[in-house]
Every structure is written in structure tokens, then in C-alpha cells.
Amino acid sequence: DIRPANVLLTEENMVKMTDFGTSRYLNPESIAVTRVGCPPYMAPEHFEGKAVFQSDIYSIGMMFYEMMMGKLPFESFNPLKIEKEVKERLFTALHEKVENLTAGQSAIIMKALAKDYTDRYADAAAFKKAIIKLQEADTAPEIPKGEIPQPSNRPVSDKxxxxxxxxxxxxxxxxxxxxxxxxxxxxx
Incomplete structure (x- = not known):
């Protein structure tokens, strides 16, 4: 059950997950799979009782979506309506709605929210790698040799x-x- 209420941030800025009551670890066949979870953060396959590891990638992607938008992409908080919206994928790419969010940043989140789990990141390591790769590519451009930037003549604001x-x-x-x-x- 990955959702904001189950994510903690330690004093050392380490992210910790809590509430593993619905996790499947060693032998998934020995555990009854139910539709347990918080509907806004559940992947399409989770609604069918067929959660896979990429279902967690979807949940994390939905938390990122909510952080960027300031709200979830659903019009209703009715679980059945949310299930319909998740399965029909009725939300648009973030960079079309969020100012200053690049298409690359949006693409990472939207890939995590892919309707088909095989189109999502294979695991958390692949998700993290995509984020790091984007961060490394998003560095300030180098100033060409020989050019020295001139200071601005504009007054510095005291605001x-x-x-x-x-x-x-x-x-x-x-x-x-x-x-x-x-x-x-x-x-x-």
C-alpha cells in the first residue's frame, strides 16, 4: 500500500516506507491476493487483484504526479469512479499542466503511470536510474571559452x-x- 501516508522522511532525509500489511514476499501463491489498497494510488492491474512489482512503480508515480500538480488527477474520490479513470487512463501529461516542468520530467512520471505494467520501469532501480540520468543531463550549459559573462547593470532587488x-x-x-x-x- 504505497501512498503518501505510508512514506516517512527521517531527520537524515532518508525516505522510509511503512505499512507492509498487504505485501507479497516469498511465496505469492500462499497469500490470498485481494483488492487492498488506497484506490487513488492503485495500478490498473491492482484493481483486478493481479498486483506485480511494477504496481508499486505506478503508486510512486502517482505520488510524484500529486506532488507536481498539487492534487490527484481524479474528478471524484469514489473508488469505483477512480478505478474507471485509472483503467481508462483519463489524465494528461504533467508538462501540459505544470509550469516549469520539463517534458523529460513529465515523461519519467508518465512512464511510471503507464496503463500496462510492462510499459513501466521494470523496478525501482530502473526508475531511479532514469531520474538520475535526467538530473545529470539537466546541468547548466558551459560558457564557451574566451567569453566572460558581464555583470548586469540592473539594481539588485531587496525583495x-x-x-x-x-x-x-x-x-x-x-x-x-x-x-x-x-x-x-x-x-x-
């Missing part, structure tokens, strides 16, 4: 960016944060 604090946990947030990365509380 500092406004600070935002999570009303739930009190941690300092980015001014544009829609969800607190520490407690996953939506910010208004």
Missing part, C-alpha cells in the same frame, strides 16, 4: 522570496509548494 511554512508540521517549504514533502499535507 527576498516569501517564505512558506507547512501549517501541519511547521517545516519550511518552497514558496510554490503545493504539498509538504515532509508530511504530505496539501497546502492552500
Amino acid at each position: 527576498s522570496p516569501s517564505k512558506k511554512v507547512c501549517f501541519n508540521c511547521g517545516k519550511l517549504l518552497s514558496p510554490r509548494a503545493k504539498i509538504c514533502p515532509y508530511c504530505y499535507q496539501k497546502q492552500d
Whole structure:
């Protein structure tokens, strides 16, 4: 059951997962597979009781989607309507909706949310590798040799960016944060 409420951030900024009550480990055939989980974060195959490892990739992708959008992509919180929207894939790519999100960033999240689990990342290591590869490619361009950037003649503004604090946990947030990365509380 991967969802924001089951993700913890330690004081050392390490992410920890909790609530393994529905996990399948050693012998999946010995465990009754049920439709247990939080519908907004359940993969299409999970609704059929056929969860696979890539179902967790979908759940993580949905958390990323929610963090970027500030909300889930569903019009309703009715589990049956969510199941229909998940199976029909009725949500659009993030970069079409989120300002300053690149197509590459959107593509990583949308691949994690692929309708068919075989189109998702094979495992968490592959998902992480895609994120790292994008981060490495997203570096500032080098200044060509021989050119020295000139300082701007514009006056420096004395306005500092406004600070935002999570009303739930009190941690300092980015001014544009829609969800607190520490407690996953939506910010208004």
C-alpha cells in the first residue's frame, strides 16, 4: 500500500516506507491476493487483484504526479469512479499542466503511470536510474571559452522570496509548494 501516508522522511532525509500489511514476499501463491489498497494510488492491474512489482512503480508515480500538480488527477474520490479513470487512463501529461516542468520530467512520471505494467520501469532501480540520468543531463550549459559573462547593470532587488511554512508540521517549504514533502499535507 504505497501512498503518501505510508512514506516517512527521517531527520537524515532518508525516505522510509511503512505499512507492509498487504505485501507479497516469498511465496505469492500462499497469500490470498485481494483488492487492498488506497484506490487513488492503485495500478490498473491492482484493481483486478493481479498486483506485480511494477504496481508499486505506478503508486510512486502517482505520488510524484500529486506532488507536481498539487492534487490527484481524479474528478471524484469514489473508488469505483477512480478505478474507471485509472483503467481508462483519463489524465494528461504533467508538462501540459505544470509550469516549469520539463517534458523529460513529465515523461519519467508518465512512464511510471503507464496503463500496462510492462510499459513501466521494470523496478525501482530502473526508475531511479532514469531520474538520475535526467538530473545529470539537466546541468547548466558551459560558457564557451574566451567569453566572460558581464555583470548586469540592473539594481539588485531587496525583495527576498516569501517564505512558506507547512501549517501541519511547521517545516519550511518552497514558496510554490503545493504539498509538504515532509508530511504530505496539501497546502492552500
